[in-house]
Amino acid sequence: MSKFFYTVRDNTGRKIAGTEEAPNSDELVTRLQARDLIVVNVGLDSNESSTGFGKKKPAGMQAQHKHTRVTSGDLVVFCRQLSTLLSAGVTILKSLDIISKQVSSRKFYATIKDLQKNMEGGLTFNESMGKHPAVFSELWVNLAESGEASGNLAVILNRLATYLERKEAFKKKIISALIYPIILMLAGFGALLFLTIQIIPTFAELFKGFNITLPALTQLLITVSVILRKYGFLILAGIIISGFLLKKYINTKDGRRAFEVLQYKLPVAGDFFRAMAVERFSSSMSTLIESGVPLLYSLEITEHTVGSMIVGEIIRQVKTEVRDGKTLSQPLEETGFFEPMVVQMIAVGEEIGDLPQMFKRINTFYEEYITTTLERFVSVFEPAVLVFMGAMIGVMVVGMFLPIFQLSQIGQ
Numbered sequence: 001m002s003k004f005f006y007t008v009r010d011n012t013g014r015k016i017a018g019t020e021e022a023p024n025s026d027e028l029v030t031r032l033q034a035r036d037l038i039v040v041n042v043g044l045d046s047n048e049s050s051t052g053f054g055k056k057k058p059a060g061m062q063a064q065h066k067h068t069r070v071t072s073g074d075l076v077v078f079c080r081q082l083s084t085l086l087s088a089g090v091t092i093l094k095s096l097d098i099i100s101k102q103v104s105s106r107k108f109y110a111t112i113k114d115l116q117k118n119m120e121g122g123l124t125f126n127e128s129m130g131k132h133p134a135v136f137s138e139l140w141v142n143l144a145e146s147g148e149a150s151g152n153l154a155v156i157l158n159r160l161a162t163y164l165e166r167k168e169a170f171k172k173k174i175i176s177a178l179i180y181p182i183i184l185m186l187a188g189f190g191a192l193l194f195l196t197i198q199i200i201p202t203f204a205e206l207f208k209g210f211n212i213t214l215p216a217l218t219q220l221l222i223t224v225s226v227i228l229r230k231y232g233f234l235i236l237a238g239i240i241i242s243g244f245l246l247k248k249y250i251n252t253k254d255g256r257r258a259f260e261v262l263q264y265k266l267p268v269a270g271d272f273f274r275a276m277a278v279e280r281f282s283s284s285m286s287t288l289i290e291s292g293v294p295l296l297y298s299l300e301i302t303e304h305t306v307g308s309m310i311v312g313e314i315i316r317q318v319k320t321e322v323r324d325g326k327t328l329s330q331p332l333e334e335t336g337f338f339e340p341m342v343v344q345m346i347a348v349g350e351e352i353g354d355l356p357q358m359f360k361r362i363n364t365f366y367e368e369y370i371t372t373t374l375e376r377f378v379s380v381f382e383p384a385v386l387v388f389m390g391a392m393i394g395v396m397v398v399g400m401f402l403p404i405f406q407l408s409q410i411g412q
Helices: 025-034 072-087 092-100 106-120 125-129 138-150 153-207 216-250 253-265 269-290 295-305 309-323 329-335 340-352 355-411
Strands: 002-009 015-022 038-044
Touching: 002 025, 015 025, 072 092, 072 106, 072 153, 092 106, 106 125, 125 138, 138 153, 138 269, 138 295, 153 216, 153 269, 153 355, 216 253, 216 355, 253 269, 253 309, 269 295, 269 309, 269 355, 295 309, 309 329, 329 340, 340 355
Parallel strands: none
Antiparallel strands: 002 015, 002 038
16 A cells, blocks of 8 residues: 545645555545545655655656757647647546657647646646746646646647647648748849849949940949848848847847837728738637636636737736626727627627637637638749849840940940
8 A cells, every 4th residue: 555645626626735645546536526625646656665756767768858848839738738648538647648659849748747746746737837937828837727726637738729720720721821921032132143243243344335325224223232241230230230230129128019010000900911910809708718717707808818019908908898897799899999790790609608609710710810811921022023123134134234225335
C-alpha cells in the first residue's frame, strides 16, 4: 500500500485536500468518485519512495528538446493530448507526466514540470497555470477553472483545443495568402534596384561620348541612379532607424492607440481590420460562454485577449453597462463599432438563450469574409504588381534608349 495525496471538489464546488493509502492511484480515484467527489488531482505523497511522480525519470525517456520557446503549435498539441488522456480516465498529474516526455520545447518541459510540482503542493490546475502567464493566457486559466469547478475539464479542454486549432489554421491561411504577393513585390523591387544601380550607370558612361543634350527622362534616371549609388546606405539606414523608432512608438500605449485609430479609419482596409477584430471577439466569446464562463467574466477575459486596445476599451464599456442591467446587444449597438447584423444576431441569441451558437455563426461569417477578401486582394494585387513593374522597367528602357534614337536621327 502506498500513501497518496489528493485534491477533490464536492457537489457545491468546495475544494478538499487530503491523503489516503491505496494500492495505486487508479484505485484511489475510483474510491473518491464513489463518494460523489470530483477528482482534481491525485499523486504519490512526497515521503513515499516507490516509483511515482516525484521520482526522476531516466534521461532516455524524455523527448529531445529541439527549441527553447513555447509555440502556438506546442500549446495546441498539449491541450489536445491532455483532453484525450483525461477523457480516458488518466489522472491529471499522470497525464502531465506523460505529456512532459513528448514535448520538444525545453521551456515548455520546465513549465509542465512546474505545473506538476505546484499541483503536488495542493494547487489546482488553473492556479498552477496562473503562475505562468507568459505561456498560458487568461483564456486558458479561466476555462480550466470553469472545467475544474464543473467536473468537465476534459470536455472544456477539448473545446479549447478545437478553438486553438481553428485559430492556428486561420492564421496560417492568412499568412499563406499574403506570402506570394509579398515575395512578388520584393522581387520586383529588387529588379528595379538592380537596373538603377548596375545597368543605368553603364549607359550613363556611354552617353558621355555622345556630345548631345540628354532627354529629361534620361537625366532623371541617371540622377536617381547617382543618388542611390552615393547615398544608398544612408537612405537604407534612415529607413531602418525610422522603422525602429516607429515600432518603438507603436509599442507605447498612446502610439498603439493612435495606430489602431488610423488602422480602423483607412478606406477599404479599415473594414477588413474591423472584421478581423470582430472575428477574434466572437471566437473568444463563443468558446468562453459555451464552456460555462459567465457573460461578464467572458467579457473581462476577452477584453484582455482580443488583441486590440480600441476593441478592449469598447468591451470594457460594454461590460460596465451589462453589469448595470442592460442586455449585451444594447451597448454593443451604441458603440457603433459592430455591424447591425452582428448586433441583431446577438439580440436573437439573448432572446432564445443560445448566445454561444450565435457567436459561432458570427465567427464563421467573418472567417469566410476575411478569407474571401484576402483571395480577392491577392487576385487583384498580383497583376497590379506585374503591370506596375512592367511599366517601370518600360520607362527605364525608354529612358536609356532615347539618347540612342536621338543620336541616330542627328546622323540622318
